[in-house]
Amino acid sequence: MEQLLLNVVTLVTFDGAVNWTVGFLTTVAIFAILALALNIQWSVGILNFGVAAFFMVGAYVSAVLTLPAPEGLESYVAGWGLPIPVGWLFAMVAGAVLAILLGIPTLRLRDDFLAIATIGVAAILRSIANSVEGLVNRSRGLNGVDGFLEDQVQGGDYRWVELAIALVVLLAVYWLVSRATASPWGRTLRAIRDNEDTAKASGKNTVKFRMGAFMLGAMLMGLAGAIYAHRSGTISPLTFSDLLGTFFVWTMLIVGGSGNHRGALLGAVVVGFFWFGTPLIQESLPDWLGSRVFQVRQLLIGLLIVVFLLWRPQGLLAERDRVSRFVTRGPDDRTRGGDQGSVWERLRSAVSR
Amino acid sequence: MGLTLVFGVLGVGDFAHGDKMGWGMFLAFFVVSSEGANLGFAGGQFGSLSFGWGLIVGLLVAMLGVAALSVVLERLVFRRLRASGGGFFVFAIASLGISIMLRAVIQLIWGPSNFRYTPGIHPAVEILGGIKVKPDQFFIVGVTILAAVLLYWLLYRTRFGKAMRATADNPGLAEASGIDTNRIRVGTWIIAGILGALAGVMLGLQAEVRFDAGFRLLLPLFAAVILGGIGNPRGALVGGLTVGIAQEVSTQWINTGLKPGIPFVIVIVVLMLRPRGLFGQQR
Structure with missing residues (x-):
């Protein structure tokens, strides 16, 4: 995923800086979709450690459906050259089926079984993609995946279209998950997470609700994968590592504030900037650190998770207590920081704490 | 094959366990490798085994090191998380974060290359009927059996083991009966750390010393534990054997690249048919 972002040198010029920012925002938008999807699953207590699997399935399904039939050394299934939106649709279906x-x-x-099963399915999907001949071109990966509307736009300007696609989809997903969590369905999900037995006693089929949330999240992860595939043009099993595909998304969620959609977005930007921004300062670091910046970055990602769990488990933006829309202030508002005004005020108080 | 026995002994639902094995592997490597040799542990070789005193010292260092690491982590992270009322979820995510950190530190210190404890090819010797076994593998199997017997004795024949099982069953009740559950937990981490280091060193001896070896074993490990029933050391041993053998034998029929999928298939089948594992008790 790194190679999508431009080299440090290009940043010196104004154009270079703009290019980097556009690329960065597009990548972060895709990760933000993943974080929102994970948030939906997490909000009902589903521990998905295999985000990479759903991401990967979406990317591959959309890629093979929209690619032309294989030629020469290439070998993959389908290759029907379908329109790209159809690929997106089937990527979502594929995510849901896997769920x-x-x-x-x-x-x-x-x-804990779901956590283990999902971490396992990511591993097995990678090994299938790597070793079964004639399925998805093995470790050679799929190349030449077209971008949506790419043929209609001048080469250099296409990155703006990519950014627009990613942002529009992100907004749509954000709207969808906000509506979903505000609905009676979303209330039931929170009830199940907070106390599964009580929810059961109120006559809710908790397994059905959890399955629904799992499927919705998986669909959105598949969609994110499809957008990623059409944006990068090249995917291979290596792209979907556990570190970037799964843990990275978890860090975004934990840092930003789990259980709350704005927190997931903020986490994606903050953690994304930290991760993709470190290569920018690599040159100016002393040699002993600069050459190891990638390992240090990985160390810090792990550290971020642990530190936030220990000292700020609610994340930068805490989930608001929701009682009823007729109650404007929760029972213990001052201590849990119920409604403290704007996002920025809360961010400031979070940072100063 | 000896390796398969090794990971059967482990039984803690800790996502960082694989990477603790990695640490054990590398701590022993440090002692065996040139840095360690300068300190005077060069050591010769034992008979036809591929290693000498150096590895034994390395093994001890690895056990101590990983046990200490586990205790520090328990003190710094897990105890606080428990105190703040975090459930399984928080614990699992924290251990994943730790796993990422541990792997990053290994890469920082030793780099991404693979190593062997002793360079060169170690020929296998023939035993009965054309079966070839490396002398090292006898050693691995021997150590594993010893570790299993010791663990069994510790769990079922000592007061400490009894207290440990009580804490696992019902921490509140255990505390009420005067057991210091925090001490028991620290003890459990130490034992798991020692076993993890042991498994890591054995794995390094059998295969290669590489930074992500431990993490790659995580899934087979969990498969073994689930197959045997969570928290059941006897089950874990049998489960470890089953998963290991199934994985090796499967390459007769299927693509070698698919080998990592076998534990996953086992997990799913077990969960569908016997979610408490082969030896799990019905409650």
Whole structure:
């Protein structure tokens, strides 16, 4: 994913800086979709450690459906050259199907089984993609995946279209998940997370609700994968590592504030800037650090997760207590910081704490 | 094959466990490698085994180091998380974060290359009926059996083991009966750390010393634990054997590249048929 962002040298010029920013925002928007999707699953207590799997399935499904038939050394299934929006649609379907397949054996059981099963499915999908001949071109990866509307736009300007696509989809996803969590369905999800037994006692089929949230999140992850594939043009099993595909998204969620959509967005920007921004300062670091900046960055990602869990488990933006829309202030407002005005005020108080 | 026995002994639902094995592997490597040799641990070789005193010292250092690391992590992270009322979720995510950190530090210190404890090719010797076994593998199997027996004795024949099992069953009740559960937890981490380091060193001896070896083993490990029933050391041993053998034998019929998928298939099948594992008790 790194190679999508331009080299440091290009930043010296104004054009270079603009290019970097456009590329950065596009990448972050895709990750923000993943973070929102994960948030939906997390909000009902589903521990998905295999975000990379859903991301990957979406990317591959959309790619093989829209690519032309394989030629020469290439070998992959489908290759029907379908329109790109159809690829997106099937990427979402594929994500949901994977969620059903995984959810049926695990959702009824202990919470940790789903975590293990999802981390496993990411590993097995990578090894299938790598080793089965004639499926997705093995480790050679799929190349030449077209971008949406790419043929209609002049080469250099296309990155603006990419950014627009990513942002529009992100906004749509944000609107969708906000509506979903504000709906009776979303209320039930929170009830299940906070106290599954009570929810059951109120006659809710908790397994069905959890499956629904799992599927919705998986669909959106598939969509993010499809957008990623059409944006980068090249995907290979290596792209979907556990570190970037899964843990990175978790860090965004934990840092930004889990259980709340604006927090997930903020986390994506903050963590994304930290991750993709470090190569920018690599040149100006002393040699002993500069040459190891990538390992140090990985170390800090892990550290961020642990530090936030220990000292600020609610993240930068805390989830608001929601009682009823007729109650403007929660019962213990001052201590839990219920409604403290604008996002920025809360951010400031979060930083100063 | 000896390796498969090794990971059966582990049984903690800690996502950083694989990377602690990695640490064990590298701490021993440090002692065996040139840096360590300068300190006077060069050591010769034991008979036809591929290693000498250096590795034994390395093993001890690795055990101590990983056990200490586990205790520090328990003190710094997990105890605080428990105190703030974090459930399984928080614990799991924190251990994942730690796992990422541990791997990054290994890469920082030793770089991304692979190593071996002793360079060169170690020929296998023939035993009964044309089966070839490396002398090292006898050692691995021997150590594993010893570790399993010791663990069994510790868990089922000592007061400490009894207290440990009580804490696992019901921490509140254990505390009420005068057991210092915090001490028990620290003890459990130490034992798991020692076993993890042992497994890591054995794995490094059998295969290669590489920074992500531990993490790659995480799934087979969890498969073994689930197959055997969570928190059941006997089950874990049998589960480890089953998963390991299934993985090796499967390459007769399927693509070698798909080998990592076997543990996953086992996990899913077990979860569908017997979610408490082969030896799990019905509650």
